[in-house]
Amino acid sequence: MNPEALKLWRAPQWAFSILLALLGMLGPFSIDTYIPAFAGISQSLGATPVQMQQTLSAYLFGFAFMALFHGSFSDSFGRRPVVLWGLAAFTIASVGCALAQSIGQLIFFRAMQGLSTGAGIVVSRAVIRDVYPPSQAQKVMSQVTIFFGVAPAIAPMVGGWLLVHASWHGIFWFLTGVGVFLWLANFFLLPETLHPTQRQHFHIKNLMAGYWKLGSDPRFVLLALASGIPFNGMFLYVLSAPVFLGDHLGLQPQQFFWFFILTISGIMGGAFVSGRVAGKISPKRQIRNGFLIMLIIGLLNLAANLVFKAHVSWALFPIAIFAFGWAMMVPVVTLLVLDLHPDRRGMASSLQMFVGSTANGLVAGVISPLVMHSTVALAASSVLMMCLGLGAWVFIRRKWPEIGQHVVNV
Template sequence: MTHPPVSPRPDAIHWQSPLWLLAALLASLATLGPFAIDAYLPAFEGITRDLATGPVQMQQTLSGYLLGFSVMMLFHGALSDSFGRRRIVFGGLFTFALASVVCATSTHIGTLIVGRVIQGMSCGAGMVVGRAIVRDLFSASDAQRLMSQITLFFGVAPAVAPIVGGWVFTLIGWRAIFWLLALIPTLLLLLCCKTLPETLPVEQRQPFAPGPLARGYLDILSAPRFFLLTIASGIPFNATFIFVLTAPTFLGHHLGFSPTQFFWLFLATISGIMGGAWTSGRFAGKIARERQIGIGFAILLAAAALNALWHFFIKPTPLSAILPIAAMSYGWSLLTPCVTLMVMDLFPARLGMASSLQGFVASLSNAVVAGLIAPAVMGSVESLAATSLLFGLIGWICWILYGRLTRRL
């Protein structure tokens, strides 16, 4: 199976500074959304008391955020294809900062929910547009190397956010968390104004009109290879994500961990993601993307299968339950930068729209797993391990089908 590299645009803007600096900037844009989810979680009880509300209303601040994030994920990329990358990034950061101020000054739970919805709607711009910027700027191997560095930086945010949020809440109060969430995008906006180039020339932009937009969405959504590639990277992520979603039951009930020991799961997951991203960057330009994806799936499936077999016949231990999760995270992180680039390479004239739809499908699958599948299988380590293996197999089957369809075409 071969996938020809896409040549860089002859009139593309070139990045002159060190590659790691662009990776750090784009990773910061991409992690703003996940950071805003995790940072305020330690303050749930404090917000509930201060605003005289209940747990159901507080949960709506999270679900509203995720709803806004998922809906706008469909449009950030298409907007950037029409109006340029910088404008959409700037608009997203500015809107997120204003929404954070609304949250910080809220005196009623309804206002806080509205602020969180607007935060969710705006924070995905950096994630979606950042992937398009990578493909605007670089050829296949350089783009893979940069995507790997972004994933490497991206792995730090879920670990840092609750720690930062917990300290800020303890020392200053919950409103300070949202003031921090207003300051971060403001600083990123200033940094982007100074350093981030416009990577989409005017003559290559798509018309912002109902007809062309509808045709663009239809072209992508009707392409079987798009769905196969998107599922190949999006569904296997849930092989490890399902353990994170069920952490209180998985760690506390099944493994007997105390809350202070939960960090071992997050440490294993993040270490695997960062290790796979580092390896992916080292492989860039040295081995074919298809081979790297195959290696990633082999590691993920081997770890998931051993995890399932072990726990169907042997009582789980902390080591036996957590080590395979690190290996699965490593395999997923090794394959996903390549798959992400291959998705966008299918639609070189609609990089932003392809990135948007890829992100939407992935976030939709995560939401289904969180809301329906995880509660149904978290009753035992065996069922969690079997479901994790199933997610890996679904992704691998889609990858095999993509290869067969590509050869046929």
């Protein structure tokens, strides 16, 4: 924590939370905003379905790759420069997407978007822990989690509205405007939160030593898995929404918003509870409660889909409850990740995001296309991904029972 933290932000805490939350939501928001325009872009640029999928994969794997470095750079050069350069690159890439005249150009600029957007979410997590002690950091992290989880749910709604009222080009001009707004807001408002005495020397040997230190720590790897993989139990349904909602549940596109409203409500409710209990119950208990909710509702959802034909009267609620459980526990796990190696918080945030975004890319490019045509397969895949995260957490608790026992003030 920055020894001068109390001097860094004089305005109300909620204003700082909003600034960081907007930074954090840019990455996931940019993933899905243009998905409703796939057909229009394909027709306009003469692209095949495989090429359209490549525009998504290029973004996701660019995001995952560069997520390895954003936090590390911020440990050496400061949080603020990395955020501003990332936002500038994102804005330029969004202009390139809007002006793209071929599918190859769109794939290139989508990759550039992916390479740059991770700066916001990776660095914002490190900023939170620079400024706030653990219990307060959990409250702010919970607020940021609301935006992080809500972003992929509302993005298709925004993109669909822009497609109808403008064009697919308008979606990327909108993202350009978002980039400009965020750059200006952070240029004038975001303080440098990394104290000069806490900066790491930037050279290859020191950088590789940091990656080895974190990557060879089984506690870090397991916590990253526990925080990154369960999200996909919900994200799978977002990615599969056109088939799940349209083909399986028989909803019209204009009715899809019910799914997003319920999912967003679950995320907001879970994050609110996480913030309210910060400092009142132990991290391990809160994480256990979140996983228990996801496990019970995931198994009930699977059983219901095995016995009954999926129907809109009940099929949307398990996803919302799953989202509630995820949002309850993920802020706590994230803080445990950041506090394992306090001198490498930026790098820790980078590696944690790399694990999560790589899982997102695999789900988007491989798992979702394989399972979206069966509600049973969707439910089973959701439970499986949650269980991978749960298994990682159970192993941690048995091997290192002191982790999550109490809030560590460092």
